[in-house]
Amino acid sequence: MAIAVRQTTGVRRATRWFSGPGQREALWGVLCVLPAILGFVLWYLGPMVASLVLAFTDYQVAGGANWVGLDNFQTMFGSDRLFVKALQVTVTYSLLSVPLRVIVAFLLAMLLNQRLRALPLFRAIFYLPSIVPLIASSVVWLWMFNPDFGLLNGFLRDLGLDKQRWTYSSDTVLPSLVLMSLWDIGPMMIIFLAGLQGVPRHLYDAVSVDGGNAWNRFLTVTVPMTTPTILFNLVLSVIAAFQTFVQAFIMTDGGPNNNSLFYGFYLYRKAFEEGDMGYASALGWVLFVIIAALSVIIFRTSNRWVYYEGGA
Amino acid sequence: MAAVTHAVPGGARRRTAQRIVGRTLLYLLAISGSAILLLPQIWMLRSSLMDINQIFIYPPTWIPKPWQFQNYPDVFDTVPFLRYFRNTMTILIPSVIGTVVTSSLAAYGFSRLRWPGRDLVFGILMTTLMLPYAVTLIPTFLVWSKLGLVNTFWPLIVPSWFGGHIFFIFLLRQFFRGIPRDLDEAALIDGANPLRILWDIVLPLSRPALISVVIFSSLSTWNDFLHPLIYLNDDRKFTLALGLAQFRGLYNSEWHLLMAASMLVVAPVLLLFVVAQRYFVEGIALTGIKG
Numbered sequence: 122m123a124i125a126v127r128q129t130t131g132v133r134r135a136t137r138w139f140s141g142p143g144q145r146e147a148l149w150g151v152l153c154v155l156p157a158i159l160g161f162v163l164w165y166l167g168p169m170v171a172s173l174v175l176a177f178t179d180y181q182v183a184g185g186a187n188w189v190g191l192d193n194f195q196t197m198f199g200s201d202r203l204f205v206k207a208l209q210v211t212v213t214y215s216l217l218s219v220p221l222r223v224i225v226a227f228l229l230a231m232l233l234n235q236r237l238r239a240l241p242l243f244r245a246i247f248y249l250p251s252i253v254p255l256i257a258s259s260v261v262w263l264w265m266f267n268p269d270f271g272l273l274n275g276f277l278r279d280l281g282l283d284k285q286r287w288t289y290s291s292d293t294v295l296p297s298l299v300l301m302s303l304w305d306i307g308p309m310m311i312i313f314l315a316g317l318q319g320v321p322r323h324l325y326d327a328v329s330v331d332g333g334n335a336w337n338r339f340l341t342v343t344v345p346m347t348t349p350t351i352l353f354n355l356v357l358s359v360i361a362a363f364q365t366f367v368q369a370f371i372m373t374d375g376g377p378n379n380n381s382l383f384y385g386f387y388l389y390r391k392a393f394e395e396g397d398m399g400y401a402s403a404l405g406w407v408l409f410v411i412i413a414a415l416s417v418i419i420f421r422t423s424n425r426w427v428y429y430e431g432g433a
Numbered sequence: 434m435a436a437v438t439h440a441v442p443g444g445a446r447r448r449t450a451q452r453i454v455g456r457t458l459l460y461l462l463a464i465s466g467s468a469i470l471l472l473p474q475i476w477m478l479r480s481s482l483m484d485i486n487q488i489f490i491y492p493p494t495w496i497p498k499p500w501q502f503q504n505y506p507d508v509f510d511t512v513p514f515l516r517y518f519r520n521t522m523t524i525l526i527p528s529v530i531g532t533v534v535t536s537s538l539a540a541y542g543f544s545r546l547r548w549p550g551r552d553l554v555f556g557i558l559m560t561t562l563m564l565p566y567a568v569t570l571i572p573t574f575l576v577w578s579k580l581g582l583v584n585t586f587w588p589l590i591v592p593s594w595f596g597g598h599i600f601f602i603f604l605l606r607q608f609f610r611g612i613p614r615d616l617d618e619a620a621l622i623d624g625a626n627p628l629r630i631l632w633d634i635v636l637p638l639s640r641p642a643l644i645s646v647v648i649f650s651s652l653s654t655w656n657d658f659l660h661p662l663i664y665l666n667d668d669r670k671f672t673l674a675l676g677l678a679q680f681r682g683l684y685n686s687e688w689h690l691l692m693a694a695s696m697l698v699v700a701p702v703l704l705l706f707v708v709a710q711r712y713f714v715e716g717i718a719l720t721g722i723k724g
Contacts (some may be wrong), residue, residue, distance in 0.1 A: 143547075144718065145624075146458060146547055146627065147548035147573070148548075148622060149546055149547070149550065149627040149628075150542045150546030150547065150548035150627075151548055152542070153539060153541050153542030153546065153627070153631075154534040154538070154542035154543055154554065154596075156537045156538065156595050156596050157535060157536070157538075157539035157558060157595065157596030157599075157602060158554065158558075158596075159595050159596075160595025160596040160597075161557070161561065161596070164569060164592050164595065165561045165569055166580075167568055168569035168570075168571075168572040168573045169564070169568055169573070171572035171575075172568055172569065172571055172572050173570065175572065182534070194724045202597055208518060208684065224530050229466065230629065232462055232463055233460065237457050237459060237463055241574055241710070242496070243463050243466075243467060243591065244714065246467040247466065247467070247470060247711050248469060248710075248713065249470065249471070249703075249706065250470055250474075252652060252700065252702050252703070252706050252713070253473075253474070253654065253699050253703075254674060254698055254699065254702065255656060255658065255679050256656070256658050256678060256698070257477075257677060257695040257698045257699045258473065260556065260677065260681055260692075260695050261473050261477045261692065262473060262477070262542050263474060263642060264477075264480065264688050264692065265476055267688075269491060270488065270489050270490070270491050270493060271493070272472070272490075272493055274474050275491070275492045275493045278492050279492075298623075301626075304470065304473065304663060307717075308717045311714055311718055312630075312717060312718065314718070315717075315718040325583075326708075345445070356563070357562075358724070360563055360565065363565065363714070364565050364566060364567065366659060367656075367658050367659070370662075370678070371678060371681060381654055384567075385566075387563075388567050389659075392566045393663060395473075395718065398571050398575065400573050401571055402572070403568075403569065404572060405565070405567035405568040405570070406568055408565050408567045408568065409564070409565055409567065409568040412488070412563065412565055414642075416563055420679065430674070
């Protein structure tokens with residue numbers, strides 16, 4: 122029955138594209154998406170190609186451009202210590218921040234999925250940090266991290282612990298920024314919550330009937346059934362972590378000792394402070410290749426751990 | 434058999450006791466989680482109402498004494514926040530209109546009109562979700578500067594009139610796909626203008642999704658820092674986000690004023706959130722459902 126219906130619509134589609142009303146529909150369809158396609162060409166595809174070309178030049182804001190072949194990439198991997206540093210900082214931050222963010226968001230979503238009273242209130246409070254403009258949260262976290270008068274050292278004192286220098290010391294700057302990144306996980310949490318609410322009740326009942334406890338239910342139903350959501354959140358937060366910028370700009374200026382020299386911030390400096398557009402474009406492409414490779418790796422391995430209902 | 438019947442009441446009682454303990458624990462977790470997540474906001478508010486002496490007391494105290502409301506007028510005296518607000522809105526309003534118009538058109542074309550290659554094209558546009566700004570920022574900037582439009586609002590507005598962010602098209606497309614087809618199908622076969630159908634049938638049914646798009650695109654302009662930073666260098670043109678960053682640079686240690694300035698940037702967003710909370714949540718949830 123279903124197949125028959127699909128076939129007829131398929132035939133109808135094919136004929137409609139080439140005749141009267143179908144052609145009109147197709148024409149309108151293309152017209153409607155035209156601005157978006159133009160936007161894609163003008164702000165994504167075009168610039169991507171252009172920055173690939175620029176990456177092989179020494180284009181300076183003050184002055185012209187010369188073709189320099191692979192020079193930019195040779196400098197990067199050969200002698201540019203700051204490039205290596207930026208890569209280290211960004212990878213370390215992402216490795217710490219992404220898994221923790223995903224786990225905390227997942228746990229908060231599970232908490233909200235427990236049919237609590239005042240659920241909308243809790244949901245709103247958990248979500249709230251992520252709407253605070255990053256610039257404002259960077260300023261307030263910097264003040265909380267203040268070694269002399271900050272809130273966090275106040276807490277440590279209450280607990281009888283020593284003062285920390287947080288973002289003001291090269292050892293603790295990255296862990297501090299990771300801590301801050303656990304604060305604004307609202308959207309991820311909401312997406313997890315939607316995923317959790319989509320888990321069919323009868324699966325939980327099945328585990329309970331078999332004598333399973335809450336932990337069994339979590340491991341055999343909750344986690345497997347939400348793996349598609351985990352994948353989605355994982356990919357998006359890896360991409361976001363690799364593009365961290367505002368924290369470095371507002372809070373640390375890349376320091377101390379370049380220990381928070383995020384890749385995006387280094388690129389910004391090269392492009393807009395030093396005017397070295399060619400080199401910065403090469404930096405951009407390297408970042409793009411890294412992110413693309415990571416996404417491919419995550420997606421490739423995902424068929425081993427992501428469960429799609431219906432075996433798709 | 435007898436042993437089993439005896440065991441049931443005791444087990445049931447134990448289970449109720451367990452349930453109560455479990456529930457209490459959950460509420461404790463939820464409340465302490467809320468407290469932790471609200472802390473930075475409360476800290477910001479608290480610091481914005483203290484005078485310079487009290488702010489530099491260690492260990493920090495929570496209640497301002499005296500309440501220094503004067504910090505807020507002082508912010509307006511030191512930095513032209515009203516102008517920054519006006520600039521931000523001058524960018525925000527046309528950007529949001531452009532995003533709503535062009536992203537709903539695109540979402541309509543990608544969900545309810547049929548044309549060859551439609552889903553492939555949509556898939557290609559979706560890849561931009563994963564594209565780092567690092568790889569497009571520089572050429573885009575160079576073109577705007579060749580056009581002599583750096584230090585104007587154009588580079589910050591125009592992209593919104595070309596579909597805006599793919600996220601919004603995706604969100605609306607998800608919603609449009611959920612609307613029953615029979616209505617517009619019939620109208621389409623009768624030869625109705627597709628734009629009429631969008632306007633008369635699809636959009637009125639999509640109010641919640643449209644409101645989500647308005648909210649999220651407003652927020653993304655309001656919160657944007659990198660683009661204004663690159664494109665605006667005359668401080669008469671600054672947005673609120675840039676103004677706050679400038680303030681942070683100028684008054685490095687006057688935390689009470691800095692916190693008051695931050696409050697001024699955050700407050701409208703919080704207000705919007707309180708009024709329209711469900712559209713935030715529903716909009717996000719919509720994009721998480723696999724399509």
